Amino acid sequence: MTFAPQAQQIPVLAGLARGNRLRRIALDTSTPFRTVSDRHTRLLRGAQVPNSARLIDVAYRRGWLADLPPEPRDLPGLSDRKTEILLALAAGLTDAQIARHLHITLYTVRDHLKDMYRAMGARSRPHAVALGHQHRLFPAHSTALPARLSA
Incomplete structure (x- = not known):
């Protein structure tokens, strides 16, 4: 069910x-x-x-928020690294898990998150993920992490 x-x-x-x-x-x-x-x-x-x-x-x-209108804002293009981190957020990974999978320090992950939030105008992780979906920054039907982020 x-x-x-x-x-x-x-x-x-x-x-x-x-x-x-x-x-x-x-x-x-x-x-x-x-x-x-x-x-x-x-x-x-x-x-x-x-x-x-x-x-x-x-x-x-799953379309549960299909009726929620997108927030009217222009998002700058994210670097490949920030896009990877955004995908990792959407997958529910913690900062430490992201650092481990991308072979970067925890501090670097946090710096990328801070920069990404500022660039997107996001106030939280869920907000960043929502903006990513609203502005089509995620692969259309993919629910899998990129190979670099897979366990």
Whole structure:
């Protein structure tokens, strides 16, 4: 049986895709924080993903956020390395895992993330992944990591 989010969980996904934290989503939707947090936890468990960035990737790939209009912004082209790191974020990898797979230091990963967030105007990992999907920075139907990032 395939998991699909319930209607009351969609605002949590949309808020994450817009770069909001759970507290901001709770305020924006006039929903108690505990309820938003529980919905987020159920989304992570139902989609069987480790974190919010991976959740947003899955949400876009499965069409759960198809009605969410793209944010109107021009994104600069990302370097190959930053694109690799963005793909790794979408795959749910941590900074340490990205560093290990790309054979770079943890500090270099963090510098790339900081530069990428600034260039994209992203406020968080899920927001960066959402912007990547909205602006077609990911391979169309690929759910696999590039060979360099595979275990």
